[in-house]
Amino acid sequence: MNQMSDKKIFEVPLYAYQRSPDQDAATPARRKVVIIGAGPVGLAAAIDFAQQGIEAVVLDDNDKVSFGSRAICFAKRPLEILGRLGCGHEMVEKGVEWEVGKVFFDDRQVYEFNLLPEKGHEFPAFINLQQYYFEEYLVNRVRAMQETGAPIEIRGRNKVLRVADKGDHVNLLIDTPEGEYPLEADWLIACDGAGSPTRAMMGLDFVGRVFEDNFLIADVIMEADFPTERWFWFDPPFNKGQSALLHKQPDGVWRIDLQLGWDIDKEEEKKPENVIPRLKQMLGDDVKFELEWVSIYTFQCRRMEKFRHGRVVFAGDAAHQVSPFGARGANSGLQDTDNLAWKLKLIMDGTAPESLLDSYDIERVHGADENILNSSRSTDFITPKSEMSRLLRDAVLDLSEAYDFARPLVNSGRLSVPCTYDGSPLNAPDALAGGPARTRPGAPCVDAPLGDGFLLKKLGDRFTLLTIGADAPEALDVDGIALDRLALEPTEAVAARYLGDATSAVYLIRPDQHVAARWPSYDEAAMRAAVARAIGKE
Amino acid sequence: MSDLILTPNIPGADDFYAELLATHEGLTKADSDALNARLVLVLANHIGDRAVLSAALQAAALRKEDAA
Numbered sequence A: 001m002n003q004m005s006d007k008k009i010f011e012v013p014l015y016a017y018q019r020s021p022d023q024d025a026a027t028p029a030r031r032k033v034v035i036i037g038a039g040p041v042g043l044a045a046a047i048d049f050a051q052q053g054i055e056a057v058v059l060d061d062n063d064k065v066s067f068g069s070r071a072i073c074f075a076k077r078p079l080e081i082l083g084r085l086g087c088g089h090e091m092v093e094k095g096v097e098w099e100v101g102k103v104f105f106d107d108r109q110v111y112e113f114n115l116l117p118e119k120g121h122e123f124p125a126f127i128n129l130q131q132y133y134f135e136e137y138l139v140n141r142v143r144a145m146q147e148t149g150a151p152i153e154i155r156g157r158n159k160v161l162r163v164a165d166k167g168d169h170v171n172l173l174i175d176t177p178e179g180e181y182p183l184e185a186d187w188l189i190a191c192d193g194a195g196s197p198t199r200a201m202m203g204l205d206f207v208g209r210v211f212e213d214n215f216l217i218a219d220v221i222m223e224a225d226f227p228t229e230r231w232f233w234f235d236p237p238f239n240k241g242q243s244a245l246l247h248k249q250p251d252g253v254w255r256i257d258l259q260l261g262w263d264i265d266k267e268e269e270k271k272p273e274n275v276i277p278r279l280k281q282m283l284g285d286d287v288k289f290e291l292e293w294v295s296i297y298t299f300q301c302r303r304m305e306k307f308r309h310g311r312v313v314f315a316g317d318a319a320h321q322v323s324p325f326g327a328r329g330a331n332s333g334l335q336d337t338d339n340l341a342w343k344l345k346l347i348m349d350g351t352a353p354e355s356l357l358d359s360y361d362i363e364r365v366h367g368a369d370e371n372i373l374n375s376s377r378s379t380d381f382i383t384p385k386s387e388m389s390r391l392l393r394d395a396v397l398d399l400s401e402a403y404d405f406a407r408p409l410v411n412s413g414r415l416s417v418p419c420t421y422d423g424s425p426l427n428a429p430d431a432l433a434g435g436p437a438r439t440r441p442g443a444p445c446v447d448a449p450l451g452d453g454f455l456l457k458k459l460g461d462r463f464t465l466l467t468i469g470a471d472a473p474e475a476l477d478v479d480g481i482a483l484d485r486l487a488l489e490p491t492e493a494v495a496a497r498y499l500g501d502a503t504s505a506v507y508l509i510r511p512d513q514h515v516a517a518r519w520p521s522y523d524e525a526a527m528r529a530a531v532a533r534a535i536g537k538e
Numbered sequence B: 001m002s003d004l005i006l007t008p009n010i011p012g013a014d015d016f017y018a019e020l021l022a023t024h025e026g027l028t029k030a031d032s033d034a035l036n037a038r039l040v041l042v043l044a045n046h047i048g049d050r051a052v053l054s055a056a057l058q059a060a061a062l063r064k065e066d067a068a
């Protein structure tokens, strides 16, 4: 719903339909990677593939950015991934940064917190940005890559009707405004959202938990002097027995979440004559606001049992869905494709065995489970399901006003942090005695300032041999993987993040910037074995 | 193995019990329930040790298999 007069970005086609030569091919055209869905995850996947020189075609049944009030909060790790994909800074420049949060219970503020982000990172801990800007900047990046001849394409109003895995390729049938056409793909990446038609076409499961609750999500435009903070209310006077959230976005847009309960008439609640009085109660009578849009959601936490099915790989909401408390949906979807692109590239090049893809399943199912666990727990705290659970929840909130100790128990959403792939078959055992836990094998590298920039930017998207106070060759070739050495000075930040109690270290870093192995010093045999392991050859 | 103490450990047990009752005196059932919930959380934080807390939760549940 939209009451604005001038056209907003979500009303104009971003990737209008254009006839593709593939629609006139005598025999079905074959593309290297076909991606279904031009949401945040499909677009990021396409950019990642194309950046590595792999042809990527994105099909979307729509031609605009996604509709409805959706993601607003993007965390550091996805911003770092976008940095690698060449559009992280656009997001940060437009986005709103915030550090302070306030928690209210009933009619009073119970406490205030500051995220106190660690210094020495290229990207902030969080930004708030409308999903439509997020998608627009990804599309801009695609356009810029096209101008330099990168093999990437978005086909708007291309609706996938049929998908069939043929063992060594996938057949697709696509509907367009000018009729249907067939297409073949070496690999198909399904990023077609929580309702994934691909999943349904393949008869695959999607099991989990539905939370019996409805949330009114309203984006309102107002000139108000609320500070740039996250305000969360438990049981406020203006929404008795329920919860509420107020969070700032760019352009004077504010996100408001109001819990409505289970037994409601969704169509009625969505009508402006019902929404506006509710918001007035919350914001006060004299605050002037306009509705940008309003949607009502029921949240679910569920995932597919396996994300890879032959030549079809699922990513993003198509593979797993979480409630939005903690901002884990798009954030974790970007980590899916970050994990997938380099693996598929090595498999397509013949450098790694196809079984490397099994590790995509293992690592990202682990990530999805972590997100589902966290977001289920937040939802259980925010919307207690029994009398006792409400009693304990209220006790935590009352105590949090008086004593610090109770504040860590307050759960209004645990904000998205990246997943460490503990126990992944690609990791070598941790051999760095005294090394920091946060950079153990499986962990995403922690950014650090270098004299002339930042660590993650230097790592890029290839395997790296990282040394700190240790000798090693400048380059090494292991079974077609070319490792370049990056030698770091043990500055304070580098030492704290990569040495800990050790005096020197050698790290093997994967193309997705996760640690594969680490030792106190360089040993060629150990390095070769770790590389083989990290590409699924062990 | 946890160190949960399940043998008498409160000096002046009667005094403590009387103080517990006194704290609840005059409260409605709802307020008493809330106080108990807060008390559990205060005590749990004081203990802190996750293994002891798990053992305490099990002990309080009075499940047959834990009694052995």
Ligand SMILES: Cc1cc2nc3c(=O)[nH]c(=O)nc-3n(C[C@H](O)[C@H](O)[C@H](O)COP(=O)(O)OP(=O)(O)OC[C@H]3O[C@@H](n4cnc5c(N)ncnc54)[C@H](O)[C@@H]3O)c2cc1C
Pocket: A036, A037, A038, A039, A040, A041, A042, A059, A060, A061, A062, A066, A069, A070, A071, A072, A073, A074, A131, A158, A159, A160, A161, A191, A192, A193, A194, A196, A197, A198, A217, A297, A315, A316, A317, A318, A324, A326, A327, A328, A329, A330, A331, A332, A333
């Ligand atoms: C209220 C709300 C708040 C949220 N807040 C956050 C947040 O703060 N942070 C966060 O990280 N996440 C948040 N999320 C989640 C986030 O919006 C999703 O995780 C994200 O959009 C998933 O991206 P996706 O690319 O996987 O799927 P989608 O964005 O759903 O994109 C799927 C695409 O596939 C296309 N498609 C579907 N079927 C076909 C077909 N047959 N043929 C061709 N194309 C097809 C669709 O048109 C669509 O463009 C929120 C969600 C909601 C609802």
